[in-house]
Structure formats: structure tokens, C-alpha cells
Amino acid sequence: xxxxxxxxxxxxxxxxxxxxxxxxxxxxxxxxxxxxxxxxxxxxxxxxxxxxxxxxxxxxxxxxxxxxxxxxxxxxxxxxxxxxxxxxxxxxxxxxxxxxxxxxxxxxxxxxxxxxxxxxxxxxxxxxxxxxxxxxxxxxxxxxxxxxxxxxxxxxxxxxxxxxxxxxxxxxxxxxxxxxxxxxxxxxxxxxxxxxxxxxxxxxxxxxxxxxxxxxxxxxxxxxxxxxxxxxxxxxxxxxxxxxxxxxxxxxxxxxxxxxxxxxxxxxxxxxxxxxxxxxxxxxxxxxxxxxxxxxxxxxxxxxxxxxxxxxxxxxxxxxxxxxxxxxxxxxxxxxxxxxxxxxxxxxxxxxxxxxxxxxxxxxxxxxxxxxxxxxxxxxxxxxxxxxxxxxxxxxxxxxxxxxxxxxxxxxxxxxxxxxxxxxxxxxxxxxxxxxxxxxxxxxxxxxxxxxxxxxxxxxxxxxxxxxxxxxxxxxxxxxxxxxxxxxxxxxx
Numbered sequence: 001x002x003x004x005x006x007x008x009x010x011x012x013x014x015x016x017x018x019x020x021x022x023x024x025x026x027x028x029x030x031x032x033x034x035x036x037x038x039x040x041x042x043x044x045x046x047x048x049x050x051x052x053x054x055x056x057x058x059x060x061x062x063x064x065x066x067x068x069x070x071x072x073x074x075x076x077x078x079x080x081x082x083x084x085x086x087x088x089x090x091x092x093x094x095x096x097x098x099x100x101x102x103x104x105x106x107x108x109x110x111x112x113x114x115x116x117x118x119x120x121x122x123x124x125x126x127x128x129x130x131x132x133x134x135x136x137x138x139x140x141x142x143x144x145x146x147x148x149x150x151x152x153x154x155x156x157x158x159x160x161x162x163x164x165x166x167x168x169x170x171x172x173x174x175x176x177x178x179x180x181x182x183x184x185x186x187x188x189x190x191x192x193x194x195x196x197x198x199x200x201x202x203x204x205x206x207x208x209x210x211x212x213x214x215x216x217x218x219x220x221x222x223x224x225x226x227x228x229x230x231x232x233x234x235x236x237x238x239x240x241x242x243x244x245x246x247x248x249x250x251x252x253x254x255x256x257x258x259x260x261x262x263x264x265x266x267x268x269x270x271x272x273x274x275x276x277x278x279x280x281x282x283x284x285x286x287x288x289x290x291x292x293x294x295x296x297x298x299x300x301x302x303x304x305x306x307x308x309x310x311x312x313x314x315x316x317x318x319x320x321x322x323x324x325x326x327x328x329x330x331x332x333x334x335x336x337x338x339x340x341x342x343x344x345x346x347x348x349x350x351x352x353x354x355x356x357x358x359x360x361x362x363x364x365x366x367x368x369x370x371x372x373x374x375x376x377x378x379x380x381x382x383x384x385x386x387x388x389x390x391x392x393x394x395x396x397x398x399x400x401x402x403x404x405x406x407x408x409x410x411x412x413x414x415x416x417x418x419x420x421x422x423x424x425x426x427x428x429x430x431x432x433x434x435x436x437x438x439x440x441x442x443x444x445x446x447x448x449x450x451x452x453x454x455x456x457x458x459x460x461x462x463x464x465x466x467x468x469x470x471x472x473x474x475x476x477x478x479x480x481x482x483x484x485x486x487x488x489x490x491x492x493x
Contacts, residue, residue: 123238
């Protein structure tokens with residue numbers, strides 16, 4: 001099979017391999033001859049599409065023809081434009097199906113004193129301000145001897161903020177860092193400040209709220225003579241405390257998994273994202289939770305999600321989330337459809353609608369139980385939507401801050417980065433998995449290759465998630481890759 005028609009209503013099909021000019025191909029009962037070379041992941045017209053008519057993929061409109069398109073034509077940015085505008089009118093049409101039965105599963109995790117589950121037992125150094133980034137990194141570099149036993153790592157998370165910020169940006173930085181400090185994967189947290197920054201330690205502690213004083217310690221560098229010695233002493237105390245935890249069997253119903261895609265290609269919505277969606281349905285059927293973000297990559301496909309809101313109250317929150325992000329674009333003088341990226345286009349994604357319809361496949365078919373704001377935690381079991389941008393680092397950090405134990409990251413182009421939570425890379429195609437074996441943890445290209453069904457890949461993915469939750473390291477973890485990025489909107493002083 002070298003071509004796939006995703007939905008019976010589609011007037012385009014997607015090439016599963018390079019199709020040369022003149023080759024006759026069949027998909028969905030239609031046989032056409034390629035009038036141009038069609039790269040893997042790109043679209044071929046199955047029928048004539050007049051100028052101004054809709055391009056249909058996933059059974060949805062993904063754009064409008066700029067000119068007459070003939071059967072067999074390559075369908076891409078040269079002859080398709082977006083049909084999106086800033087305005088949207090939404091209505092609630094509930095459409096939720098039953099989830100598949102899944103036998104109970106457990107993983108080997110850590111139980112925190114407050115009852116929460118964790119899949120890692122690490123020490124984290126969180127700077128409150130960019131000025132102490134180098135100190136945080138030095139503390140991590142010089143105290144690696146504290147790892148070992150059940151203390152599984154020591155990491156710093158530098159960032160450029162915490163000072164010269166005002167209003168909402170200042171609040172978001174404070175909120176995000178406090179949320180990370182609460183994350184159960186951190187068995188011990190050292191909060192590191194300078195002493196003269198906008199984000200004072202008193203502000204941070206107020207944002208953090210009640211906390212285990214054995215687990216979270218604070219150091220203001222201007223208050224001590226030798227911050228490296230003082231920091232090392234605090235890290236030793238945190239390591240002693242974290243070292244008391246041991247892995248034990250925990251129900252998979254307690255897992256929270258973030259869903260993310262980046263460096264997408266034309267196969268993302270055919271292989272990786274549907275497999276992640278089926279995984280999400282399985283985890284939710286087990287009583288677990290998943291989190292979907294990347295609000296700008298819902299534009300054009302939002303109704304697919306909105307109709308799955310559990311009730312009108314959640315539907316209203318979802319609409320408000322999307323409209324708020326549109327206003328964010330407009331406030332900065334940007335059109336809401338300025339997407340996809342050059343890499344996305346090279347991989348076969350033509351318009352934002354095309355990207356969005358593939359992106360939302362990660363949400364599977366489960367009902368949407370809640371919509372949460374940036375920096376807020378998941379409190380409702382099941383599928384949650386999180387306010388956040390499409391940017392890979394910012395959104396993956398936000399997923400971690402929401403309480404995701406790990407992040408599933410599907411990609412057609414490949415990426416090495418990792419959030420603070422273990423970040424599992426899922427390739428959309430086999431050539432990527434073969435080329436970047438040091439990055440990719442799971443290959444869904446086997447779906448396009450005809451070796452496995454989406455359901456079979458989803459079952460294998462659930463098995464891998466259970467192993468990672470039980471301590472198996474992701475490729476990024478083996479490299480020591482960990483980083484954060486904080487969402488900003490306003491001015492810098």
C-alpha cells in the first residue's frame with residue numbers, strides 16, 4: 001500500500017511512500033495517475049477540485065483550492081489556502097462513544113506522603129530567577145555523588161525570567177515554578193533565589209502554599225557567604241530524605257500522561273497521533289488521566305473536541321479557552337492561522353486545519369472531563385484540555401506543571417529535547433526511527449508499513465508506558481536531556 005484515504009468523504013489521499021510522476025495508484029476505491037511526483041506524507045487529489053472548493057481530509061475541510069485541481073495533482077501550499085478566520089461560532093453537539101475494556105494494570109512507582117504517585121525519585125534545583133542559573137547548574141554538576149540507590153537523578157532547570165517582569169507574566173512565572181516544585185517525580189526540591197529579584201522567596205513560598213519541609217528547601221544566594229557550600233549541604237539533606245522512598249506496585253489508574261506532538265509530518269495524523277489517541281483511551285479506561293494542550297493547533301478542528309465535552313459547562317470552558325488564545329494572537333497583531341512551520345510543510349502539512357485535524361487525533365475518543373488553565377494541576381480523572389501554546393518546550397513544560405508523570409511526544413521530523421517529566425519520542429515513520437535511534441523510543445511507522453494496526457501499536461505503547469513508569473529510561477533521559485520554558489506575553493523591563 002503506497003497511498004491511504006483516511007475518511008470516505010476525503011477528496012485527497014496521503015502518500016505512504018514517494019510516488020513518482022506517472023505512477024497509477026489506488027486509494028478508497030479511486031484510481032488515479034500521479035501528475036507530479038508526490039513525496040511521502042504529502043497529498044494527492046483523488047477527484048477534480050474546482051478553485052474555491054473545499055479540500056477534504058480526515059472527513060473535514062482542511063483548506064480551499066487556490067486554483068482548479070485535477071485528479072492526480074499534488075495538493076499542497078502552491079494550490080491550497082487556509083479557510084480559517086478569527087471568528088468562530090460554536091454549538092454543543094454531544095458525541096461520545098464507549099471506551100474499550102482494558103484489563104487492570106499496575107506499575108512500580110513511588111508513593112509520596114501526601115498520597116500521590118510518582119514514577120521518578122529525583123532531586124530538582126529550581127531557580128526563581130535567571131541570574132542564578134549558573135549557580136544551579138554548578139550545584140548539579142558538583143553534587144552528582146548524591147545520586148544512587150533510589151535517588152535517580154539531580155537536575156537543574158534554568159530559565160531567563162523571575163525578574164524584570166510585570167503583571168500576568170510575573171504571575172505566570174511564579175505559578176509555573178511553584179507547580180514544578182510540587183511535582184511528585186521530585187523527591188527533593190531546592191528552590192534557589194538571588195535576593196533582589198522581583199520574584200522574592202516570600203512570594204514564591206506564598207504561591208507554593210503548604211509543603212513538606214523535608215522535601216522542599218530554599219536558598220537565597222545573597223544571604224550566605226558561600227552559596228555553593230550552602231546549596232550542597234541542603235542537597236545532601238534532600239538526598240537523604242529522597243533516599244527513603246522505594247518503588248512499590250501502584251495502579252495505572254493513578255498515571256497522568258501529557259500528549260504532545262512536534263516536528264509533525266503528513267503521517268502524524270495517520271500513524272503516531274491516532275496510536276497515541278488509542279493509548280489515551282486505554283489509559284482512561286483503566287481510570288487514568290491524559291492531558292491535551294497546544295491550543296493554536298486545535299484551530300480548525302476544535303469542534304471535533306468540543307462535541308466530546310462531558311457537559312455544557314466543560315464545553316463553555318473549552319470555547320473560552322480557544323477564544324482566549326485567538327484574542328492573544330489578535331492582541332499581538334497576528335493572524336490565528338499563521339502555522340504550520342517550514343518543517344511541517346516539508347513533511348506534507350499544508351494548512352493549520354490540516355495540522356490541527358492531525359494534532360487532535362492524540363485525544364482519542366474519550367469524553368473531555370475538564371479544561372484547566374496554564375500552571376493549574378489536573379484534578380479530574382480522564383481526558384483534560386490545558387491552556388498552552390504549540391511551542392514544544394513551553395507546552396511540554398506546562399504539561400509537566402499540570403502533573404503529567406511523563407509526556408508522549410509524537411514527531412515526524414525528530415527532536416532531542418525533554419521536559420522535566422520523562423519525554424517519550426514516538427516516530428510517525430520508520431525511516432526516522434532508523435535514522436535517529438538515539439532519539440526515538442517508539443516507532444509507529446509500522447502502521448504505515450502494514451506491519452501492525454493502530455490498535456496493536458496502541459497496546460504496545462501502553463506496555464512501554466508501564467515500563468517507563470516503572471523506571472525504564474527514555475532515550476532523552478539516557479542522554480541527560482531536561483529543560484523548561486515558561487510562557488510569556490508582556491514586556492520585559
